[in-house]
Amino acid sequence: MDIEKKLMSCLDCVREKTNFKPLVGLILGSGLGDYGRQIDARAVIEYKDIEGFPVSTVLGHEGRFIFGYVEKVPVVVMQGRVHYYEGYPMSDVVLPARLMGLMGAKALFLTNAAGGANFSFNSGDFMLIRDHISSFVPSPLIGANIESLGTRFPDMSHIYDLELCSAIRQAAAENGIHIKEGTYLQLTGPQFESPAEVRMCRALGGDALGMSTAVEAIAARHMGMRVCGISCISNLAAGMSNQPLTHEEVQETANRVSKQFTELVTKSIVKISGLL
Ligand code: HPA
Numbered sequence: 001m002d003i004e005k006k007l008m009s010c011l012d013c014v015r016e017k018t019n020f021k022p023l024v025g026l027i028l029g030s031g032l033g034d035y036g037r038q039i040d041a042r043a044v045i046e047y048k049d050i051e052g053f054p055v056s057t058v059l060g061h062e063g064r065f066i067f068g069y070v071e072k073v074p075v076v077v078m079q080g081r082v083h084y085y086e087g088y089p090m091s092d093v094v095l096p097a098r099l100m101g102l103m104g105a106k107a108l109f110l111t112n113a114a115g116g117a118n119f120s121f122n123s124g125d126f127m128l129i130r131d132h133i134s135s136f137v138p139s140p141l142i143g144a145n146i147e148s149l150g151t152r153f154p155d156m157s158h159i160y161d162l163e164l165c166s167a168i169r170q171a172a173a174e175n176g177i178h179i180k181e182g183t184y185l186q187l188t189g190p191q192f193e194s195p196a197e198v199r200m201c202r203a204l205g206g207d208a209l210g211m212s213t214a215v216e217a218i219a220a221r222h223m224g225m226r227v228c229g230i231s232c233i234s235n236l237a238a239g240m241s242n243q244p245l246t247h248e249e250v251q252e253t254a255n256r257v258s259k260q261f262t263e264l265v266t267k268s269i270v271k272i273s274g275l276l
Pocket of ligand 1: 016061115116210211236237250
């Protein structure tokens with residue numbers, strides 16, 4: 001189906017179930033789905049109940065939208081996302097982010113679990129995403145431009161909104177949460193990188209390596225949403241420690257830091273909402 005038609009039919013399907021209008025869209029990364037419990041929920045929609053919506057196949061990724069409030073801020077939260085490596089076309093990978101924009105979200109808050117490539121990072125650190133490198137994955141904007149969403153050649157000078165980044169920085173500082181900063185580099189996965197690839201990514205300026213996020217940020221910027229994001233450094237990237245990498249380790253770290261993550265995200269959302 002035509003991408004725009006599919007998007008609109010998914011929007012209709014959501015609207016049949018709820019009229020909730022979110023201010024912020026939040027995507028929860030691997031192992032971070034527990035944050036869903038923080039929401040004063042008003043409606044829940046399983047992805048599988050939205051016709052045409054891509055459904056995640058990854059263990060540890062649930063698949064639902066939660067509509068409700070964080071403090072007093074109306075949000076829509078994605079518990080589980082789909083990845084390019086699952087075999088979906090990139091237009092499907094970013095469909096949920098676009099849908100949240102069409103539901104009314106002015107800002108997209110992206111989270112993920114990522115491998116740390118920067119030598120000053122440790123597992124369990126948080127990294128404020130200041131910029132990204134998406135050059136290793138196809139652009140989600142390839143194909144006929146959806147004029148109703150945005151321009152053919154969108155500017156990407158400030159993908160991660162400077163004011164929203166400041167809000168996250170402040171929220172972290174006020175709550176005594178140390179937060180690193182850097183560039184997120186998206187690869188296709190699903191295999192973790194080789195040590196040589198990690199050295200390459202580091203040489204190119206990547207601080208955190210992962211398999212999501214950048215394309216969602218591009219699609220959201222294309223349609224004029226304001227974007228921000230936090231990586232949870234779940235492990236040091238390959239070759240930087242003598243431990244083999246596993247998806248279990250990624251989830252374990254996310255679980256270990258989930259209390260701090262919850263606090264950081266909640267306080268950040270409250271601050272961000274004042275800017276929208
Ligand atoms: N590499 C890529 N993606 C990841 C990693 C990693 O080391 N950890 C969690 N997601």
